[in-house]
Amino acid sequence: MAAQKISERRKILDNSIAVIIPCHNEEATVGKVIADFRASLPEAVIYVLDNASTDRTAEAARNAGATLIFESRKGKGFAVQTLFERIDADYYVIVDGDDTYPADESPALLREAVEGGFDMVVGARLDRYSGHAFRPLHHLGNRFIRFTINKLFHVALSDILSGYRVLSRNFVKGVPLLAVGFEIETELTLKALYYGYKIKEIDIHYRERPQGSYSKLRTFTDGFRVLSLIVMIVRDYRPFFFFSLIGTVLLLFGLIFGGVVIKEYIETRYIRRVPLAVLSASTVIAALLNYFAGLILDSLSRRFKEIMIVGKKRL
Structure with missing residues (x-):
């Protein structure tokens, strides 16, 4: 068993790994997120994209030792597009900078991608989460979007909107992205399904935002944009x-x-x-x-x- 674990670890180390963290006003949490991922994935290079922040996010990320990238166009979709264009790696660990996703579960996600040959491994949140991690409408909206996509593409995914994923180089460099905001997670899933990339979900524990951190997600505006994206994807790809x-x-x-x-x-x-x-x-x-x-x-x-x-x- 020990020899097998060493062999698996060597396979992971043979690949370059980038942890990419898109941030907008996350000075309260980004330093801890960087430290946690450095401890869990010491072989990875950690990148933080400051997406038009008006607080000290960039300074906090720089002090924590991350490589900084800037994107003036506000929107998580723009941030992810810029990160994918400018960073070259074999595997990309994408995670939010709000300290709601557990860094210590990233090796399991990465191991599944490397060992299992998956192009997208998603940290699924809906079975294991803290009591107030989701707003009631967010949970309902996630379930509706999941139901719609599962029916359209004949799959059984559990968490379409998770911001915690491991992506292969083939996927990152091979799929064009158009989403500009929080609908980016939905587009990543839909494009992977349409183009036939291999997807795997692993349950993770999703935490509440720590004190002093606040969500930038607008329930109705961003929910409408996600639904609009689904309609456009179906129109264009089905x-x-x-x-x-x-x-x-x-x-x-x-x-x-x-x-x-x-x-x-x-x-x-x-x-x-x-x-x-x-x-x-x-x-x-x-x-x-x-x-x-x-x-x-x-x-x-x-x-x-x-x-x-x-x-x-x-x-």
């Missing part, structure tokens, strides 16, 4: 499902309207409700156009996916 759903709704309305007109014609041999007849025909035509648009876009999406997968294999 176009036949998206447009056929719209087409089906339009077709049902068209048939309902048309049924009234047809019933009237059968009974009187005359169409008195001409506007309703025009509306019915227009709605059915719009439904058919949505079906055809979905078919065409689905073919294009499949082709682009093939190109992306071929390019990934050549890396």
Whole structure:
């Protein structure tokens, strides 16, 4: 058993590891987060991205010995994009700077990525967390988003919005990211599912924010952005499902309207409700156009996916 653990540790050490911490106004906690990860992953290089902070986050990170990167565009998505573009490593441990994620569980996540060959290992929070770690609406929103994505992609993930992940170089350098805010975690998961990257979840203990630290997540604004991202992802990456759903709704309305007109014609041999007849025909035509648009876009999406997968294999 000891020899096996040594062998696994050597495999991890053979890879370069970057701990990346996007921060906005986290001076109260970032120093402890850096110290904890340095103790848990002494072989890793720790990077802190100061995302337009107005407090002493940068000074606290520098004093703790992290490598500092700055991003003036405010938004966690911008921060993650910049970190992925500027840092080169075999594995990336991404974590929030608010001291809610346990650094001592990072070796287990990293070991799963290295030993298991997973491109994304997610620290899942929903089974083990402190009493007030989640706001009630956040917990409900997470469950709704999880249900939606699991149904759309036929998977069984438990935590879509976790900010604690280990990512492979292949994933980080191979997937384009567009999210600018807190919807970045959802995009990471959706892109991994769409492009066929291997995902694994490991339960971790999620803590409450320490005293003096406050959440930047806006429940309704950021929740709406996450839902909007899901709609856009489905439209762009599952176009036949998206447009056929719209087409089906339009077709049902068209048939309902048309049924009234047809019933009237059968009974009187005359169409008195001409506007309703025009509306019915227009709605059915719009439904058919949505079906055809979905078919065409689905073919294009499949082709682009093939190109992306071929390019990934050549890396």
